[in-house]
Amino acid sequence: MPAVKGFSIVYNALNEDGTFSEGDTLSGKVTLALQKPSAVQSLFVKVKGDAQVRWTTRSGNHNHTHSSHRRYFKLKHFLIAENTNETVLPQGNHVYDFSFTLPSTSMPSSFKGSHGYIVYRLEAKLSRSWRVDQTVDKEIFFRSKSLPYLQTLMSPQIGVADKEVGIFSSGNVHMEVTVDRTAYAPGQTAMIVAKINNSSSSDMIPKVRLTQAIVYTASSSTKHESRNIHKIAGQSVHPHSNKEVSWAVKIPANQELSIKNCDIISVEYSLKVYLDISFAFDPAVNFPVIIISPTLMSCSQPSVSGPNSDFLPFAPSVPHYPASPHRYPAAQAYSAPPPSYPGNPSLMYPNQPVPTAWRYSNPGSHASSYGSPCLPSSSSNILHPPPNVHSFHAPSPPFHPRPSGQMTDSDPAIPQVVDTAPSAPAYELPPYLMNTNFLSQSDEPPPAYSVIFPSSANEESNEA
Structure with a gap:
């Protein structure tokens, strides 16, 4: 009764066609079924790629054979190491996993013609003392993806x-x-x-x-x-x-x-x-x-922006501001809290949330490994709108309530919010600068800043 009942090799397909390309990982299993304990010298699996051509021509009474061979790679992995002492395997099924990474260099696709072939083959070999070596193999269908300038095609x-x-x-x-x-x-x-x-x-x-x-x-x-x-x-x-x-x-x-x-x-x-x-x-x-x-x-077709794309079209989100009695409808909210007035606590601004307007919306990805192509590199992708001119609230006079029925028209009313934003101070140019063209290109040096804008007496006294 022979000791080896079965010997086979299978590989895991990466796609529905069962093909491989440069740089792919080729993995699978080698199964050895023994009907009784057996001593094994070695068991290995290898994968290789070869090209071979051969044809014969006749010249007169002589035949001349033309042949050539190319080997693209050969990878070998021992499942049972080869050594001086044989490895005794017990009865039963023995399954060994293997994995190879195919070379990433350019290699031709599989081909079989009348005068040559390009074949990629996976092979397992079992060696035992005083026995003929047993070999099982499978052909791998290789599809090259090495093609420069694909988009131009x-x-x-x-x-x-x-x-x-x-x-x-x-x-x-x-x-x-x-x-x-x-x-x-x-x-x-x-x-x-x-x-x-x-x-x-x-x-x-x-x-x-x-x-x-x-x-x-x-x-x-x-x-x-x-x-x-x-x-x-x-x-x-x-x-x-x-x-x-x-x-x-x-x-x-x-x-x-x-x-x-x-x-x-x-x-x-x-x-x-x-x-x-x-x-x-x-x-x-x-x-x-x-x-x-x-x-x-499929790789050469133009990609469409999807949920996981970092290059989505610009889609700003509109900020939502809660209603506030202390802010005009046309005013914008601030990213920093406004100043408070201890003398009039009732006029303090309520806490406003930080607006999240003008961001690039990417619903499928919260963090991109490449970053946004349009936003500057920072810890936040939020762009705040520019603040408008500050609204100032004039402090109201003290309020002294009177008994009911004793209020008069001269009494101060309920404090109102007054927009008294100060205007910029007006400056008048000296008469000798009224007709000066500051944009003209001449060799004369520009006038000094102190000549155009003389400091006031109050500023001089403060500086003193």
């Missing part, structure tokens, strides 16, 4: 073709083609519009073709492959007429991604829009197309 492409029609007809043709962007994810649709001006005497049929081109490289030799993914024809454009033709070309959901960061395998795509003219060279416009992973495509 979201802009439309425009191409123009002008051509004189051939020998069997006369005139010329002008075609202007627009493609909505350069980068697409599998399953998305490319929108193409062609404006055609047929000034010739020939009929022509507008067509569009999506092509995949694969190049395998080994030393100084290359192997090329090309195939058409889509080919669509439009309606005929008659002589001396204008026509606008549009196509919707869908990228297959299982289409291989573009590969530009591998030196032995490259996968490229192109859209060709051309006019099929009998007995003439076809005018054409070629556009590059890059197919990227859906995750990378």
Whole structure:
């Protein structure tokens, strides 16, 4: 009866597609089921990424093999350390957890072609004395997210073709083609519009073709492959007429991604829009197309401000001030308490709350790790409105109540709040400065401050 009943490895998916990219964490479990106690030399798990190309050419009676290999990384972790003394495991199921952090350097996406492949593989290996090593592995589907200038690939492409029609007809043709962007994810649709001006005497049929081109490289030799993914024809454009033709070309959901960061395998795509003219060279416009992973495509879309965004539009909140008999309706509240008058306690200002107006409202986040982009850095995001001119209350004469019926019109009434804000003192310029233009640019020094505003006698006496 064999000791090992089961040996398997599984990994935890990070998304619904089960794909990984640069810098991701790859974790999982290795399960070893034993029917009886067994001595183990070592148990380890490793993950690696490799690219390989290979093809054969025949020259005369000789065959020549072209091959090349690239290793992008290899990570290894021992679950049972390898040592001179074997580790005896009891009967039962033994589960071991593992975790790797994939390199953050640029690596190509997984690919399998007729003359090469790019494969990422997870493998577990069990070694025992006098036994053949047992190995289990799983392929990891890798989707590269290393693509510089991604935002520029979201802009439309425009191409123009002008051509004189051939020998069997006369005139010329002008075609202007627009493609909505350069980068697409599998399953998305490319929108193409062609404006055609047929000034010739020939009929022509507008067509569009999506092509995949694969190049395998080994030393100084290359192997090329090309195939058409889509080919669509439009309606005929008659002589001396204008026509606008549009196509919707869908990228297959299982289409291989573009590969530009591998030196032995490259996968490229192109859209060709051309006019099929009998007995003439076809005018054409070629556009590059890059197919990227859906995750990378979602990152390239413009984000919308949400509850957790630090860049919300300005939304000032209106402050609420409680009604007060000692404040005019048009007056603003102060962030500091107003002065009190001990001689007349009834005229003291009530305590007012600090206003919280003119703040940036962010209902989903109370504290931002980046701070507000518009407010100055401080311990508070509150901007108070500027205070208005202070309202002063003139002290009232002492009030002496009399017995009922003895009040007269000359008696002082109930103290009233009087706004006696003092006006600024008036200053008169000396006659010799009345016609002086202080804004003129001249070499004469400006007059001294004491000449323009002479101090009063009271100030001089105080200073003395």
